[in-house]
Amino acid sequence: MGRDTPPAPPSLEAVRARIDQVDAELLKLIDERASLAAAVAEAKRAAGDGGKFGLRPGREAQVIRKKIHREGAVATPALVVRVWRELIADSLARQGPFSLTVWGGKTEARVVEVARQRFGVAPPMTLVAKPEEALAGAKVLGGVAVLALSTDSAWWGRLLAEPNLRVFATLPCLTQWGPLAAVAVGDVPVEPTGADQTLWVTDAPQSAAAIVEALSRDGVAAAPITQAGGLKLFSLAGFYQREDERLARAPGKLSGVIGAAPEPFDV
Numbered sequence: 001m002g003r004d005t006p007p008a009p010p011s012l013e014a015v016r017a018r019i020d021q022v023d024a025e026l027l028k029l030i031d032e033r034a035s036l037a038a039a040v041a042e043a044k045r046a047a048g049d050g051g052k053f054g055l056r057p058g059r060e061a062q063v064i065r066k067k068i069h070r071e072g073a074v075a076t077p078a079l080v081v082r083v084w085r086e087l088i089a090d091s092l093a094r095q096g097p098f099s100l101t102v103w104g105g106k107t108e109a110r111v112v113e114v115a116r117q118r119f120g121v122a123p124p125m126t127l128v129a130k131p132e133e134a135l136a137g138a139k140v141l142g143g144v145a146v147l148a149l150s151t152d153s154a155w156w157g158r159l160l161a162e163p164n165l166r167v168f169a170t171l172p173c174l175t176q177w178g179p180l181a182a183v184a185v186g187d188v189p190v191e192p193t194g195a196d197q198t199l200w201v202t203d204a205p206q207s208a209a210a211i212v213e214a215l216s217r218d219g220v221a222a223a224p225i226t227q228a229g230g231l232k233l234f235s236l237a238g239f240y241q242r243e244d245e246r247l248a249r250a251p252g253k254l255s256g257v258i259g260a261a262p263e264p265f266d267v
Contacts, residue, residue, distance in 0.1 A: 033087060037094035044095070053142050054095050057168045058191035060088055061262035065195070068265050077174060077266045082117070089120030098144075100125040101137025103155075104182075105148040111182045114171035115146040118184065131155035138165055138186050145185040146171065154229035157201055159185070159258035166190050167199045167259025170235075175264045180225065183261070190260050192239035195267075198260040199225070200234050202252030208232055211251050218246045 010018075044050050064084050068077045092098045100123050104111035108127065115125065123144070128134050131147050135158065138145035145165075147155060159165055169184035183199070200222070204211055208224035211232065215222045221237040231254075240247060242257045 037091040041095040086120040089122040093122035097142030103134035196239040198236040198240040202255035204251035
């Protein structure tokens with residue numbers, strides 16, 4: 001055998017044996033991670049935060065984004081997102097109340113699908129017939145509402161009058177999983193992650209294109225999402241505060257920011 005002859009590949013039996021070893025190591029680590037949820041809950045109680053919902057969408061997004069874009073990555077973004085979403089959701093459910101209330105409108109099956117992609121199988125899910133019922137579910141401790149975006153309802157306009165509820169996620173969170181179908185709403189902190197989109201509502205009578213043009217003249221990049229009931233919903237590139245002067249000058253008498261969400265991870 002010459003010095004340049006490549007080594008023989010491992011046998012199928014050897015590869016399967018190594019997979020079994022990796023699976024055992026993974027399961028051990030998953031058990032350890034799950035056990036740490038109790039420690040997290042105890043630490044929060046000691047710090048006086050025991051009665052608060054532990055969901056932190058901004059931090060989650062930053063953690064997942066780093067894992068997806070790590071050097072030498074082999075696992076696909078879809079696999080990384082699904083695994084970590086399940087782990088995070090399980091941890092949250094072990095720490096305290098965590099539930100989903102879903103209004104899917106005419107696309108209920110699709111909205112249920114993207115809700116589970118985002119929040120995993122740990123939280124119980126309740127399907128409701130009206131968007132108002134979903135928003136009510138977001139007002140209880142540990143509650144998250146997932147609502148469809150369509151031209152059938154301008155439910156999102158109600159968030160202008162809600163002091164605590166805000167959009168914190170757009171679903172799905174990967175473009176490869178399809179177009180924007182729903183958003184998640186909750187009484188949770190909305191913080192910049194470094195790659196964000198802000199959701200903004202206006203009652204301006206101009207066309208969506210004219211509103212986009214008006215915003216662009218003030219340095220705001222916008223894209224229409226949907227419209228209903230005399231209101232229009234836009235996505236603004238970046239993280240905008242509700243009191244931003246540029247938005248105060250935007251078209252419309254009734255307008256405002258209703259939340260912000262991380263951009264899809266695979267953009």
